[in-house]
Amino acid sequence: xxxxxxxxxxxxxxxxxxxxxxxxxxxxxxxxxxxxxxxxxxxxxxxxxxxxxxxxxxxxxxxxxxxxxxxxxxxxxxxxxxxxxxxxxxxxxxxxxxxxxxxxxxxxxxxxxxxxxxxxxxxxxxxxxxxxxxxxxxxxxxxxxxxxxxxxxxxxxxxxxxxxxxxxxxxxxxxxxxxxxxxxxxxxxxxxxxxxxxxxxxxxxxxxx
Amino acid sequence: xxxxxxxxxxxxxxxxxxxxxxxxxxxxxxxxxxxxxxxxxxxxxxxxxxxxxxxxxxxxxxxxxxxxxxxxxxxxxxxxxxxxxxxxxxxxxxxxxxxxxxxxxxxxxxxxxxxxxxxxxxxxxxxxxxxxxxxxxxxxxxxxxxxxxxxxxxxxxxxxxxxxxxxxxxxxxxxxxxxxxxxxxxxxxxxxxxxxxxxxx
Numbered sequence: 001x002x003x004x005x006x007x008x009x010x011x012x013x014x015x016x017x018x019x020x021x022x023x024x025x026x027x028x029x030x031x032x033x034x035x036x037x038x039x040x041x042x043x044x045x046x047x048x049x050x051x052x053x054x055x056x057x058x059x060x061x062x063x064x065x066x067x068x069x070x071x072x073x074x075x076x077x078x079x080x081x082x083x084x085x086x087x088x089x090x091x092x093x094x095x096x097x098x099x100x101x102x103x104x105x106x107x108x109x110x111x112x113x114x115x116x117x118x119x120x121x122x123x124x125x126x127x128x129x130x131x132x133x134x135x136x137x138x139x140x141x142x143x144x145x146x147x148x149x150x151x152x153x154x155x156x157x158x159x160x161x162x163x164x165x166x167x168x169x170x171x172x173x174x175x176x177x178x179x180x181x182x183x184x185x186x187x188x189x190x191x192x193x194x195x196x197x198x199x200x201x202x203x204x205x206x207x208x209x
Numbered sequence: 210x211x212x213x214x215x216x217x218x219x220x221x222x223x224x225x226x227x228x229x230x231x232x233x234x235x236x237x238x239x240x241x242x243x244x245x246x247x248x249x250x251x252x253x254x255x256x257x258x259x260x261x262x263x264x265x266x267x268x269x270x271x272x273x274x275x276x277x278x279x280x281x282x283x284x285x286x287x288x289x290x291x292x293x294x295x296x297x298x299x300x301x302x303x304x305x306x307x308x309x310x311x312x313x314x315x316x317x318x319x320x321x322x323x324x325x326x327x328x329x330x331x332x333x334x335x336x337x338x339x340x341x342x343x344x345x346x347x348x349x350x351x352x353x354x355x356x357x358x359x360x361x362x363x364x365x366x367x368x369x370x371x372x373x374x375x376x377x378x379x380x381x382x383x384x385x386x387x388x389x390x391x392x393x394x395x396x397x398x399x400x401x402x403x404x405x406x407x408x409x410x
Contacts, residue, residue, distance in 0.1 A: 003389070010385035013237060014359060015215020016366045022218065030229040039236045041395055042388050046360045047240040048341045061239045061257055065264040066232050072265075074226040075272055 001034050009035060013042050036062070216280035223271050231271075235264050238281060242288045249292035253330060259295050263288040340398050344391040355380055356387035 011017045222230035246256045370377045
């Protein structure tokens with residue numbers, strides 16, 4: 001270690017060393033224990049003069065910190081891990097299906113709400129089956145897919161038909177919907193069923209099953 | 210202040226991935242940080258652990274350091290918080306009462322060498338202090354004035370050059386020669402009796 005390098009070290013300690021020289025000195029510091037010792041002692045001299053340093057206890061702090069920092073990731077070179085292509089595609093597909101189901105449900109509800117009693121029955125309403133037919137459909141279904149999951153109310157209560165249709169449609173497509181859509185649509189169905197019950201209360205003499 | 214600008218330059222290097230720059234900051238401030246921590250934790254080994262932890266926390270937090278304050282002021286707060294947390298963890302009361310200062314430089318003036326260490330540490334402290342003071346007294350006037358203006362008054366090289374009416378290069382050389390003369394005496398102390406020079410990195 002030459003006097004020129006030690007003079008650089010002294011100047012560096014005071015923050016007066018030009019950037020280019022600092023870069024070279026730091027490289028040298030990295031591999032030269034003697035130079036590191038000199039920097040620590042120069043710093044110690046200042047601390048003693050100012051009476052603001054713990055003199056004898058500074059044994060291994062720098063060495064231990066240096067070893068610990070060596071195990072840390074380099075600052076400024078930390079890479080953010082992006083999700084892989086497959087998981088992005090999977091998420092996008094699920095989202096698209098859920099959005100499609102939700103859109104369909106909204107359109108259906110709007111159609112029912114705007115339905116004019118005098119207008120001809122929409123095509124979808126023709127698929128409505130009577131309770132008896134629905135039960136028989138389920139009984140005959142065997143291993144095939146169920147045609148109806150919710151028994152529609154009596155046919156003389158047209159307001160209750162659409163929610164039943166909607167329920168069947170949605171239950172059939174539940175597997176494709178996101179949990180959020182399931183919850184919100186499910187809540188809508190429950191409230192629609194309540195409305196249907198209020199509109200068409202059970203007749204006297206009918207016992208609950 | 211020039212020294213603070215130098216620290217900020219080092220911080221920028223660390224932020225770009227230069228670990229050696231952080232090593233340099235640790236070497237520069239380890240004595241001060243340790244002294245600070247020892248106001249809370251008297252056990253030297255425990256204080257070293259806390260100082261080490263403070264430096265590591267500082268390293269991890271450096272990406273968020275913008276340089277609005279001096280590096281040491283920032284480091285000082287981290288060290289204080291680390292020491293306080295260690296005290297809370299061990300459910301002990303701090304031994305210091307007025308360290309919630311915002312400016313680390315205020316503490317510098319109040320600091321004194323810890324008097325609660327082992328006999329060996331106390332002996333070393335006294336020896337170092339005596340050696341440094343004697344070495345300062347033995348310096349030629351121009352070297353002594355240069356190092357005092359730098360270390361005690363905190364003047365920049367340019368201000369010292371103006372005060373001493375000499376070129377900045379001469380100031381640089383004088384300060385180095387003063388440090389080197391004191392360091393020679395220090396090394397004799399470490400090599401001679403107490404044999405701790407290897408420890409003082």
